[in-house]
Amino acid sequence: MAILTIQILNSLLYASVLFLIAAGLSLIFGVMRIVNLAHGSLYAVGAYVTAWLVGRGIALGVPLKWLFLLLPVGALSVALIGMVIEPLLLRPFYRRAEEYQLLVTFGLIQILEDMMRLIWGGTPLSADTLMDALPIIHVGGLFYPAYNLVVIGVGVIAAVVLWAGIYHTKFGVMLRATSQDRRMASALGLNVGLVYVSAFGIGCFMAGLGGAIVVPTQAAVLGMGIDALIIAFVVVVIGGLGSLKGALIGAVVVSFVRTAGIQFFPELELAVLYLIAALVLLVRPTGLFGTA
Amino acid sequence: MNADLKASRSRSVLKLAAAAALMLLVLIVIPAFVEVYQMQLLIYGLIAAIAALGFNLLLGYTGLLSFGHSAYFGIGAYTVAFVVQYLGPHSMEFYILIGIPAVAIMSALFGYICVRHTQIFFGILTLAISQVVYSLALKLYWETGGSDGLRVPRPTLLLGWLSFSGPRGFQQFITSYYYYVLAVFVVCVVLMWVIVHSPFGKTLQAIRDNEIRARFLGIRIRRFRWIAFLVSGTFTGLAGILWVPLNGLTTPDVLYWTFSGEIVFTALLGGFRNFTGPIVGGMVFTYLKTYAVASTEYWQLLLGVVLVTLVLVLPTGIVGAISKLGQRLARGKS
Amino acid sequence: MILLKTVNLRKQFGDTRACDGLDFVVHKGEFLSLVGSNGAGKTTLVNLISAHLQPDSGQILLEDRDITYTSVAERIKAGIARSFQIVNLFDGLSVFDNVALSIFSREGKTVKMATLAEHDYDVRREALEVLDEFDLGSKAEVLAGGLAQGERKLLDVAVAYALRPRLLFLDEPTSGVSTRDKAQIMDTVSSVVRGGGVTAVVIEHDMDVVFRYSDRIVMMHEGAFLADGTPDEIRANKDVASILLGAPLAS
Numbered sequence: 001m002a003i004l005t006i007q008i009l010n011s012l013l014y015a016s017v018l019f020l021i022a023a024g025l026s027l028i029f030g031v032m033r034i035v036n037l038a039h040g041s042l043y044a045v046g047a048y049v050t051a052w053l054v055g056r057g058i059a060l061g062v063p064l065k066w067l068f069l070l071l072p073v074g075a076l077s078v079a080l081i082g083m084v085i086e087p088l089l090l091r092p093f094y095r096r097a098e099e100y101q102l103l104v105t106f107g108l109i110q111i112l113e114d115m116m117r118l119i120w121g122g123t124p125l126s127a128d129t130l131m132d133a134l135p136i137i138h139v140g141g142l143f144y145p146a147y148n149l150v151v152i153g154v155g156v157i158a159a160v161v162l163w164a165g166i167y168h169t170k171f172g173v174m175l176r177a178t179s180q181d182r183r184m185a186s187a188l189g190l191n192v193g194l195v196y197v198s199a200f201g202i203g204c205f206m207a208g209l210g211g212a213i214v215v216p217t218q219a220a221v222l223g224m225g226i227d228a229l230i231i232a233f234v235v236v237v238i239g240g241l242g243s244l245k246g247a248l249i250g251a252v253v254v255s256f257v258r259t260a261g262i263q264f265f266p267e268l269e270l271a272v273l274y275l276i277a278a279l280v281l282l283v284r285p286t287g288l289f290g291t292a
Numbered sequence: 293m294n295a296d297l298k299a300s301r302s303r304s305v306l307k308l309a310a311a312a313a314l315m316l317l318v319l320i321v322i323p324a325f326v327e328v329y330q331m332q333l334l335i336y337g338l339i340a341a342i343a344a345l346g347f348n349l350l351l352g353y354t355g356l357l358s359f360g361h362s363a364y365f366g367i368g369a370y371t372v373a374f375v376v377q378y379l380g381p382h383s384m385e386f387y388i389l390i391g392i393p394a395v396a397i398m399s400a401l402f403g404y405i406c407v408r409h410t411q412i413f414f415g416i417l418t419l420a421i422s423q424v425v426y427s428l429a430l431k432l433y434w435e436t437g438g439s440d441g442l443r444v445p446r447p448t449l450l451l452g453w454l455s456f457s458g459p460r461g462f463q464q465f466i467t468s469y470y471y472y473v474l475a476v477f478v479v480c481v482v483l484m485w486v487i488v489h490s491p492f493g494k495t496l497q498a499i500r501d502n503e504i505r506a507r508f509l510g511i512r513i514r515r516f517r518w519i520a521f522l523v524s525g526t527f528t529g530l531a532g533i534l535w536v537p538l539n540g541l542t543t544p545d546v547l548y549w550t551f552s553g554e555i556v557f558t559a560l561l562g563g564f565r566n567f568t569g570p571i572v573g574g575m576v577f578t579y580l581k582t583y584a585v586a587s588t589e590y591w592q593l594l595l596g597v598v599l600v601t602l603v604l605v606l607p608t609g610i611v612g613a614i615s616k617l618g619q620r621l622a623r624g625k626s
Numbered sequence: 627m628i629l630l631k632t633v634n635l636r637k638q639f640g641d642t643r644a645c646d647g648l649d650f651v652v653h654k655g656e657f658l659s660l661v662g663s664n665g666a667g668k669t670t671l672v673n674l675i676s677a678h679l680q681p682d683s684g685q686i687l688l689e690d691r692d693i694t695y696t697s698v699a700e701r702i703k704a705g706i707a708r709s710f711q712i713v714n715l716f717d718g719l720s721v722f723d724n725v726a727l728s729i730f731s732r733e734g735k736t737v738k739m740a741t742l743a744e745h746d747y748d749v750r751r752e753a754l755e756v757l758d759e760f761d762l763g764s765k766a767e768v769l770a771g772g773l774a775q776g777e778r779k780l781l782d783v784a785v786a787y788a789l790r791p792r793l794l795f796l797d798e799p800t801s802g803v804s805t806r807d808k809a810q811i812m813d814t815v816s817s818v819v820r821g822g823g824v825t826a827v828v829i830e831h832d833m834d835v836v837f838r839y840s841d842r843i844v845m846m847h848e849g850a851f852l853a854d855g856t857p858d859e860i861r862a863n864k865d866v867a868s869i870l871l872g873a874p875l876a877s
Contacts (some may be wrong), residue, residue, distance in 0.1 A: 110596030510702035
């Protein structure tokens with residue numbers, strides 16, 4: 001029973017991180033109709049930056065409590081990167097063929113992945129000091145790090161904040177208006193450029209936050225970005241691209257299936273997930289709640 | 293069609309044929325002037341050109357951007373390696389005979405899954421599939437040699453008539469293999485040219501330009517995309533088959549997403565809206581990569597930067613830019 | 627003789643009844659104009675008949691054959707073709723290739739990979755004939771994307787016509803074109819279509835065009851038929867006049 005609870009908690013943890021990544025991807029697609037292939041790599045950047053900052057912080061003797069503030073800082077750094085990328089590299093292509101967009105973001109993956117290798121090298125970078133800073137709690141007769149609950153909590157809070165932001169604030173209205181009809185929104189005086197860069201920034205923040213909160217539980221490694229991209233893709237396939245609800249449900253589904261899959265087919269973990277994606281696409285091409 | 297149009301058409305076809313013949317002549321004569329190392333590079337270039345040619349049937353002519361073409365290249369390479377493992381070393385023809393159906397079947401299978409979707413989902417699905425194949429090659433190490441890969445010895449050519457051993461064996465192999473690959477390359481180019489100018493090729497372009505209208509001409513979109521995928525994967529797979537005896541070894545690297553990226557890059561570099569673009573891209577890229585790898589450990593970064601710059605500045609690629617230049621000069625003259 | 631008939635055809639979008647139980651009849655050989663204000667349901671009707679949309683209920687019969695649930699490809703084989711309101715061409719292909727493709731498709735030759743499209747002389751001849759009929763012969767080698775708007779509209783019709791349909795739907799073939807070009811386009815379209823014995827249904831807003839070229843005019847309003855008759859009969863119809871001019875309906 002305790003083991004089951006731990007499995008569930010682990011799935012929720014994974015779902016939390018996945019939700020952040022997928023929601024960011026979906027938000028960007030929903031508002032701007034573009035898919036940033038480098039989204040997974042930005043998640044990885046969030047992980048690396050956070051782990052590195054934590055490392056520096058520890059070296060400088062910063063008390064642990066303050067180190068937790070580095071999590072949102074890591075996420076913010078990714079948001080800033082995104083806000084530089086969007087106007088420079090993506091905006092020239094909105095009116096052009098979709099291929100160019102995909103090509104540019106693919107090139108971005110190569111740049112980001114190798115930059116991570118350049119800056120931090122091939123050895124994994126961890127931040128488990130943060131996780132260890134929080135107590136271990138008892139679940140049944142077993143031990144479980146309280147930090148994991150924090151991750152789950154962050155995911156839930158993010159979902160609520162996003163939902164509230166999109167549906168209950170003026171900015172949210174601007175986002176939705178621009179996503180419905182860009183030209184109309186612009187004709188009504190909305191600064192579409194500002195909306196775009198903000199939406200992209202928020203999406204990247206989500207990805208970075210996902211990386212930031214996950215890195216205390218699992219070290220940042222090269223290649224984590226691509227794996228994340230593909231799994232995030234599975235999530236949006238199931239949930240539907242452009243839907244917040246879809247990202248949430250998709251993240252939960254993928255996460256639980258993955259936990260179950262690891263139990264029975266550890267070797268083929270990734271393959272099982274990709275298979276699910278392919279199956280879902282076969283049956284319901286736009287996902288459960290998709291707007292694509 | 294009036295006589296003027298007909299005449300100008302034959303003139304441009306003649307020009308094309310002349311240019312192609314000239315290029316072929318250069319390629320045939322080159323080995324006399326270069327060393328073994330350069331010839332190896334040329335062979336790699338021709339192989340990259342074949343891979344890109346196959347890839348571009350999907351991108352340039354059908355409008356589908358695949359990020360997982362490394363899968364077909366790798367399946368071609370690993371098929372040859374498996375043949376060596378289980379049936380022993382054989383002639384190149386045998387490898388090709390077994391390899392082509394293998395890549396064709398896998399392309400058909402994966403293509404069937406992928407073409408049900410457009411653009412973004414198609415792209416990521418192709419990526420996901422190649423990652424699955426990659427992870428299988430990596431994890432099933434008892435079959436695939438894992439990250440160490442599998443070795444492939446020098447094959448015999450022309451059904452065993454030509455074999456290469458002894459002190460000068462390597463040099464002789466490279467020279468002979470160069471002409472061998474060149475011959476296959478010419479066949480591939482001719483085949484692809486015919487396909488692209490056939491009714492099938494026109495149909496693909498129509499689907500690329502306007503899917504809805506194509507449907508309202510009675511064209512079954514999905515079927516055509518699937519067939520294009522099959523042909524495309526087979527060409528790229530053939531490149532993989534030709535590659536592994538030269539490389540002597542196949543590893544999972546050749547299935548990794550970064551390799552797919554290289555294939556995409558070659559098409560973009562040469563220009564994916566032209567027939568010759570991928571060919572030029574394949575050859576130029578091979579040289580570019582060799583120098584990039586030699587100059588920095590972070591050549592992936594360099595490539596990424598060049599890719600992004602290309603898309604921003606020279607989206608029509610080398611051939612596209614040259615042809616635009618040519619048009620401007622022609623207009624200037626008249 | 628009746629070529630096409632719909633029986634109680636219905637299509638609803640949310641609360642809007644685009645087609646409200648329509649019994650539409652098209653006679654063989656006639657040149658029919660489908661008119662009505664925007665949102666009357668004309669394009670929806672054409673979309674239903676050409677299989678762009680599926681009806682909620684009702685039937686579509688082509689010479690007594692029920693084609694209600696057949697696919698686009700099957701309907702084209704049965705002899706129904708259409709052009710689009712927003713010009714829909716293959717801009718990257720030449721004018722010639724655009725038309726040739728229809729013929730290749732019709733003949734089932736599109737899968738042929740091993741022969742050059744140019745070398746199919748039957749298809750070439752026919753494609754050029756069609757282009758000449760539509761006065762586009764001189765532009766055969768030009769890329770479709772490079773044509774003027776009027777020529778694009780003609781090509782759009784030619785591509786559908788090259789499928790040699792029995793029933794041709796043209797969705798606003800003169801929209802976005804100057805008044806002078808309109809007459810030219812309609813002259814060409816009308817003479818080619820009639821000369822080829824093809825039955826045509828044209829969605830049109832320009833009433834001058836409608837009255838000049840049609841054998842029969844069918845007027846739609848809010849998903850239903852309001853009037854149906856020859857140009858003279860329609861001219862005499864008071865309800866039509868009010869709809870067109872905005873006056874209240876005569877009781």
